[in-house]
Amino acid sequence: MTGYANAATSVAPAPETTGESARAAGAITSIELRSVNSRFLDIAFRLPDELRSLEPALRELITSKLRRGKVELRIAARDEAAAAWPQPQTDQLHTLLQLESKVQSWLPKAAPLSVHEALQWCRGAVTPARPDGAVLDAGRRAVAALLASRASEGEKLVVALMQRLTRLRALVQDAAPLLPQVVERQRQRFLERWQEALEASGAASAVPAQALQERALNEAAAYAIRIDVAEELSRLGAHLDEIERLLTTGGEIGKRLDFLIQELQREANTLGSKSAALELTKISVEMKVAVEQMREQVQNIE
Numbered sequence: 001m002t003g004y005a006n007a008a009t010s011v012a013p014a015p016e017t018t019g020e021s022a023r024a025a026g027a028i029t030s031i032e033l034r035s036v037n038s039r040f041l042d043i044a045f046r047l048p049d050e051l052r053s054l055e056p057a058l059r060e061l062i063t064s065k066l067r068r069g070k071v072e073l074r075i076a077a078r079d080e081a082a083a084a085w086p087q088p089q090t091d092q093l094h095t096l097l098q099l100e101s102k103v104q105s106w107l108p109k110a111a112p113l114s115v116h117e118a119l120q121w122c123r124g125a126v127t128p129a130r131p132d133g134a135v136l137d138a139g140r141r142a143v144a145a146l147l148a149s150r151a152s153e154g155e156k157l158v159v160a161l162m163q164r165l166t167r168l169r170a171l172v173q174d175a176a177p178l179l180p181q182v183v184e185r186q187r188q189r190f191l192e193r194w195q196e197a198l199e200a201s202g203a204a205s206a207v208p209a210q211a212l213q214e215r216a217l218n219e220a221a222a223y224a225i226r227i228d229v230a231e232e233l234s235r236l237g238a239h240l241d242e243i244e245r246l247l248t249t250g251g252e253i254g255k256r257l258d259f260l261i262q263e264l265q266r267e268a269n270t271l272g273s274k275s276a277a278l279e280l281t282k283i284s285v286e287m288k289v290a291v292e293q294m295r296e297q298v299q300n301i302e
Contacts, residue, residue: 002153002300003035003069005145009138029077031138033146037300038070039258046074054132058139065143068254068302069150073142075135088122096121150302157297158247164294165240168264168287172233172240175271175283229274232267236287239263254301261298264291 008030029051043062045055062071096118104110113121243260246253268291272284 002037003146003149004033005142005149006030006032007138007142007145009134029075029135029138031135031142032072032074032076033142034072034074035066035069035146035150038068039299041066041068042070044070044072046072048075048077051075051077051135054135057136061136061139061143065147066302067252073139088119092122093118154301157300161247161294161297162244164290164297165244167290168236168240171283171287171290172236175229175233175280178279229271229280232271232274236264236267236271239267252302254298257298257301261291261295265295 041063043059045058047055058073062073096113100113104112239260243257243264246256246260265288268284268287271287272281
């Protein structure tokens with residue numbers, strides 16, 4: 001099921017934190033969750049290197065709430081003051097001066113550090129704060145928002161599926177009255193062809209008429225049973241009732257709906273293969289179209 005959600009968090013600096021450490025603690029972390037349709041749960045992470053250790057916890061957070069879908073979690077860390085020049089500390093500059101002197105003592109031709117290079121070194125020397133708890137909290141909020149987004153789409157899917165159920169019920173009702181007529185018509189046609197075949201072969205004069213009549217009736221009855229689709233229509237109705245019950249009840253019903261859709265497809269195929277009349281063939285084709293439309297929608301339901 002498709003959905004999108006995001007959440008942001010920032011790590012507030014401690015009261016005693018000053019200078020570059022306070023700037024690092026003020027970093028803002030944004031989390032984006034995207035979900036698209038998939039029969040199984042497939043999670044992809046796009047995390048900064050410093051937050052890679054949070055992947056197991058984030059994965060557990062997602063798997064505890066979701067069962068299906070291709071989910072992408074993306075975290076972007078942003079420092080609001082990153083564009084500003086750092087404020088180098090005295091100890092940093094002293095350390096940098098010692099390092100430069102040592103290098104130049106061994107490499108006299110080494111170029112001296114520029115102001116820009118010194119500022120870049122001071123900025124890189126600051127270890128950024130690890131906002132693990134804040135990131136996980138933002139992750140929980142993002143997952144909750146994603147669930148709400150998916151639930152909203154789920155309500156629309158239920159409406160669409162209910163419309164398909166109504167259409168299939170109408171087709172079943174259209175087919176039911178046709179069965180006695182179709183069976184009787186095909187039975188009479190079978191008897192007529194049976195009689196024509198006997199007359200053409202000359203067997204009618206060699207076999208008693210009573211025996212031929214009984215044999216013809218038995219064969220006609222067997223043929224009528226083969227083309228009777230009342231059982232298929234009954235099972236179609238039962239499957240439609242169960243699908244409606246699941247959609248009304250809700251919960252994790254995606255896999256059960258998958259199975260029921262397969263059963264609907266099977267019964268519609270059987271109806272078409274056993275059809276002995278054009279009317280039933282047309283109904284079978286329309287059923288297959290409606291079932292296929294339902295199958296595509298059910299793939300989106302968890």
